[in-house]
Amino acid sequence: MFAALPHAVASHAAEALESHRPEWAYRPGLGARQAAGLGLAACAALLILSGLPEGLALGAVTAVQGGILATASFRLGALFLACPVEPPDSETALSDRDLPVYTVLVPLYREAGSVPRIVAALARLDYPAAKLDIKFVVEADDVGTAAALAGIPLPARFEVVVAPPGAPRTKPRALNVALPLARGACLVVYDAEDVPDPGQLRLAAARFAREPPETACLQGRLVIDNAGDSWLTRCFALEYAGLFDVLGPALATWRLPTPLGGTSTHFRTPVLRALHGWDAWNVTEDADLGLRLALAGYAVGDLPSATIEEAPARLGPWLRQRVRWMKGFVQTTVTHGRRPLRSLRRLGPLDALCALTLVPGTVVSALVYPVLMGTAAHAFWRGLEAGPAFWPNLPHGLALTVFGTGLAAMMLPAGLGAIRRGWHDLLPFVLLLPVYYLLLSLAAWLCLVEFARAPSRWNKTEHGVFRTSRTGLLRRRARP
Numbered sequence: 066m067f068a069a070l071p072h073a074v075a076s077h078a079a080e081a082l083e084s085h086r087p088e089w090a091y092r093p094g095l096g097a098r099q100a101a102g103l104g105l106a107a108c109a110a111l112l113i114l115s116g117l118p119e120g121l122a123l124g125a126v127t128a129v130q131g132g133i134l135a136t137a138s139f140r141l142g143a144l145f146l147a148c149p150v151e152p153p154d155s156e157t158a159l160s161d162r163d164l165p166v167y168t169v170l171v172p173l174y175r176e177a178g179s180v181p182r183i184v185a186a187l188a189r190l191d192y193p194a195a196k197l198d199i200k201f202v203v204e205a206d207d208v209g210t211a212a213a214l215a216g217i218p219l220p221a222r223f224e225v226v227v228a229p230p231g232a233p234r235t236k237p238r239a240l241n242v243a244l245p246l247a248r249g250a251c252l253v254v255y256d257a258e259d260v261p262d263p264g265q266l267r268l269a270a271a272r273f274a275r276e277p278p279e280t281a282c283l284q285g286r287l288v289i290d291n292a293g294d295s296w297l298t299r300c301f302a303l304e305y306a307g308l309f310d311v312l313g314p315a316l317a318t319w320r321l322p323t324p325l326g327g328t329s330t331h332f333r334t335p336v337l338r339a340l341h342g343w344d345a346w347n348v349t350e351d352a353d354l355g356l357r358l359a360l361a362g363y364a365v366g367d368l369p370s371a372t373i374e375e376a377p378a379r380l381g382p383w384l385r386q387r388v389r390w391m392k393g394f395v396q397t398t399v400t401h402g403r404r405p406l407r408s409l410r411r412l413g414p415l416d417a418l419c420a421l422t423l424v425p426g427t428v429v430s431a432l433v434y435p436v437l438m439g440t441a442a443h444a445f446w447r448g449l450e451a452g453p454a455f456w457p458n459l460p461h462g463l464a465l466t467v468f469g470t471g472l473a474a475m476m477l478p479a480g481l482g483a484i485r486r487g488w489h490d491l492l493p494f495v496l497l498l499p500v501y502y503l504l505l506s507l508a509a510w511l512c513l514v515e516f517a518r519a520p521s522r523w524n525k526t527e528h529g530v531f532r533t534s535r536t537g538l539l540r541r542r543a544r545p
Contacts, residue, residue: 075231078241082341088407089357091346091400134467136422136430137474140307143315144477150286150310150485152268152369159271161193167266168198168249168334172239173210176257178529180213182539186260188220191267197222198248202239205230233521236327237343237350244342247334256328258528260373260538261285268370269331281336281363282355284313285329288371292491293533294378299494300501301376301383306482317367321419322359322412327351329372336363346521347400349393356401356420360411373538375531384508385524391428391512396520398425431509434502437467475502 083090169190171183187199199222203210214225228242240254251273255261269283276283286309289302309326316323330351340357343350355365377383401408402425409417480495515522531539 071229072231074242075229077245078228078238079231079233079345081241082344083346085341088404089341089344089360089400091344091353091396134470135418136426137470139316139321139419139422140312140474140478141470143312144481146315146318148310148314148318148367148369148485150369150371156268157271157275158267159274161196163274164193164196164267164270165250165273166196166198166248167192167270168200168247168252169255169266170200170202170240170243170247170252171255171257172202172236172243173214173257174204174207174234174236174239175210175525176528177209177213179257180210181217182529183255183257183259184214184217184219184223186538187223187255189263190261190265191263194220194222196249197266199223200226200243200246202226202228202243204228204234204239233346233523235345235348235350235521235523237347238345240350241342241345244338250334251331252334252337253331254328255372256374256528258375258539259328260290261329262370262372265329265368265370265372269368272366272368273331273333276366278333279362279364280366281333281358282325282365283331283368284309284317284323284326284365285331285368286310286313286371287326287329287374288486289376290373290535290539291375291378291531291533292488292535294376294531296494296497297380297383297501298376298378299491300497302488303479303483303491303495303498304501305374305376306486306488307478307480308482310482310485311478314367314369316419317365320364322416322423323355323365324352324423325355325365328374329368329370331368344400347393347396348389348521348523349397352394352424353397353400356397356424359416359420360401360408362411373536375528375539377526378530378532380504382527384504384511386526387505387508388512388515389524391431391509392516392520394424394428395512395516398428428509428512431502431505434506437471438499472499475499 083092169187171187173180173183176183190197201214201223203214203225205227211225211227219225226243226246228239231238244252251266251270253266253269265285269285272283273280287305288309289298289305292299292302313323313326327350336358340354340361344353347353358365377386401420408420412420476495476498479498480492483489483491483495
């Protein structure tokens, strides 16, 4: 039935969300009138700001600086929560009889070299084989990956699903193809380069059983394993340690909106289907789905279980990946910013502030980062010579505060995450994060160009090119 209706399957995978909940779908994107309106509003704001009297201009600048401080508060507040990287020994596990059927979705595209490792990693999962439903999703024209899978004698719990030809050629479309076939009450997504902890599914099933039904998703901890490849991978590892070992668990504790990590994301399958899966036209489908969960009244929980990942070691692949992520954040902002008052009512003030900080705020802060750094440095030197009067010194004082707070919000979560992982050798590289974030700014500016020219283009990240592996898990090639 599935193979006999390729056009219907392709249409459902690409269009289901737009058909059922158009307000949650990225397509048709930013219309010409909306783009023109935003441009005019930005120009008008600059003109008004430049013509304001000195007192009002001071107030506007102070308000902007206060907003930046507010956005940093989430990262800094996360430092004060104890979030271990492993579950407590006292956590009760479910018996094999009580475990639910678990679906594992692994979208693969041009990943022939990674097939042996991901098959071996999934074969090591500590979960009853009869309750595992593992599906590799490959594109119809990806002969190399299909041949690599065909060359391995896969156990019965493994299945290969062929996504019919269609647009867009994205990971979320491939996941939508397989979602109707999922047999599990719970579902997890892994990428081709992932090596999840063998006990991760058991832990997730136990946590889903203990959590309220409103907890529709659990985010696992993504851990960069090839940090020794270059200074880029070291900074990438620190960035992920701050995100997944510090900020993410804090957001889960506070029950605030969480942009998902794209992999090692565990769902209650009925909720995922009720939300019509992933947005096939959004190239950062994880961030979008995390926000949609919040808008629908669901929460994301923390799953203290590691999934080993590989980071790009060279600037070109790293930049292409980051441009895609930033572009997806812009797409998500466009999608849920069409009706901002409705989103605000659904989320509430604090959740809305968190969503603004983590999605559009990530892009905006990256865009203005070089300007803010230069302005803060200038204000720093001017501030040293300032007089005792309060109001004339207020902009300089706030600039210094923003400068220090921004550096703290950038570096302290990364450092704390490294300490929690026991990566003391990476702590000196925390000092390179301000330079690393200049590259993020470059990615943000490039994403605006690509957003205008090719909004749905998926910049493929090449895997299997690592040179080092802290745990040694990336080197394993054993078959099940």
